[in-house]
Amino acid sequence: MSTHAAIAAHTHRAVPGYLVSALAISPNAGIGSAVQPRNPADPLASLGHSKVYERESTVFGEGDAAGSVFRVMSGMVRLYKMLPDGRRQIIGFLQAGDMMGLAFAAQYLYTAETVTATTIQRIPRLELDALMDAQPAFARKLLSATTSELMAAQDQMVLLGRKTAAEKVATFLLRLSDRKGGKGDEHTIDLPMGRSDIADHLGLTTETVSRTLTKLKSTRLIRILVGGKLELLDRDALADLAGGF
Template identity: 50%
Template sequence: MALAEHACTRESAVAARIDVAPCNACPVRSMSVCSALEADELKRLADILVSVKVDAGHTLFAEGDGADTLFNVTAGTMKLYKLLPDGRRQITGFLLPGDFLGLSINDTYAYSAESVTPATLCRFPRRRLEGLLEDYPKMQRRLFAMASSELAAAQDQMLLLGRKNAKERIASFLLMLSERAKRRGYAENPVHVPMSRSDIADYLGLTTETVSRTFTQLKTSRAISLLEGGKVRLNDMETLQELAEGA
């Protein structure tokens, strides 16, 4: 369990705030931007933020664990998943820097969280956040807005899982990654795809074999190119979009 911790300085929190646009889904950082009482609030935030580094494949917490801690991804990619007793797995989401982890009203986590790549997270106790929320209602708003947009994404995913075929799923997945990278200011076209075939399969409700075959098909039809280092070039956005929308 390689898990290094050290207290965030106030400076690092400020710096973190600078490299993220106010509307990205990073609660702590963007909430400080929102608040009217920035300086005061930021000071309190800096006091409770703790940075956590994990290797690839590290389980941060498991479904059912006591949900006393909140996390905010600052680097790397995380995956959230649920398991059935016989081992079937559904990944419910991939988290990129700025995403939030552990937004639960219950006292246990509803899913497990594991790093896909080496990752850094900002962690803080839930109690402390709740205290902050009392004092800064705009944080509440922000938190609600985040939950709402996650809900909208979940509904899109239900449509995908319930009604799209393999090709449509892969196309939707690649476009989603591209869209998210773009909104965070990363390269949107050769998309970075850091997760394994098996992770993609468990996210899209398919098997690794089907994911692999479908990538091959898309490559053969020139819609995408598979590049070095887990990058995928989207050659024909037109076609991919049509596929994703199920036209």
């Protein structure tokens, strides 16, 4: 059962965001700036307040009382769930604009940790509710973002359930690349997370991720650069390998 969620489409790649994805960040919402005047482009801007988290720190844990929702302003966050014996599944990586913690429940259902140093806006649930009441259009936007997130989750199910290790890694790299529209060198992507994070996101082991990347490197599809960066040398070949999505 579960996970059917219907809700259809939007042609692939149309929406870059995932999660309660990419709710536009107003340009003037500077770091640490709290209460600001209403901004039609970013109704969330004036809510809650931002905070800088250092790398590898916990924002909230699975099971914690859920009083706020969060929006990533910059940096990267991983969300994961854990089985009793410690096996971990990373639900997703969040980047600027992504929201987390949205829900209608008493506790968070996954843990959120920063990968890099990250600025995060914390918005009390009550304030969000008030905003939804005041601006029905905003509630619609949230619904739309959540729906996109669900679509992404369904793509991930296909990946986890039916793709080979090579397909998984290729898909992952292409997604990362699509995510950050344009900024920086085209074809060069950031891989701030470690191999074990990638492994736990793709349902593999670190060794398999490493071996797969090595193979992609030796077949000239990618180049691994210093500082956690990576270059896509043959996007088309990678897309073929990825087999859809």
